[in-house]
Amino acid sequence: MAAVIKKNYLTKERYDEIVVEIAKLKSEGRKVVAERLRHAKDLGDLSENSEYQEAREDQTRLEVHIEELEELLRNSSLIKLETGGVTVRIGTRVKLKKGNATVQYTVVGSNEAKPLSGLISNESPIGQAVLGKKVGDIIKVKAPSGIVEYHVVEIG
Numbered sequence: 001m002a003a004v005i006k007k008n009y010l011t012k013e014r015y016d017e018i019v020v021e022i023a024k025l026k027s028e029g030r031k032v033v034a035e036r037l038r039h040a041k042d043l044g045d046l047s048e049n050s051e052y053q054e055a056r057e058d059q060t061r062l063e064v065h066i067e068e069l070e071e072l073l074r075n076s077s078l079i080k081l082e083t084g085g086v087t088v089r090i091g092t093r094v095k096l097k098k099g100n101a102t103v104q105y106t107v108v109g110s111n112e113a114k115p116l117s118g119l120i121s122n123e124s125p126i127g128q129a130v131l132g133k134k135v136g137d138i139i140k141v142k143a144p145s146g147i148v149e150y151h152v153v154e155i156g
Helices: 012-042 050-074 125-130
Strands: 008-011 076-079 093-098 101-108 119-121 138-143 146-155
Touching: 008 012, 012 050, 012 076, 050 076, 093 125, 101 125, 119 125, 125 138, 125 146
Parallel strands: 008 076, 101 119
Antiparallel strands: 093 101, 093 146, 138 146
16 A cells, blocks of 8 residues: 655745755755764774764764655645635634634644744644634634634634
């Protein structure tokens, strides 16, 4: 059975940040690890050389991280942060009312979610519940304390 490839949603800004991070890891990161390996090899016997073993482990972690970031970009779709619109989509700002309290979120991909900053993942309970909704709709979200009801009061 083939693995299911998860689609990642990224803003252009986050996509560009990851591209820069990959370039830095491939140039500076690899250079630092190569220098550590060269230094450790100069110390002699590699079989009992802990500095060499640590440098090799760091090299493996670096290469795995680069591959993970490249995979993230390969399986990503760029989203545009939108204002206005009729329904909530990824990239949309939405204002919700719960009782007398009003909260505002922007629905983003899981790689950019920062709930305390108002950026919620499309995979979060609220993010999933609000997608496709319109002003006036009521959403119900399962929370540890029970079902929480929100009213969509504004989109954009």
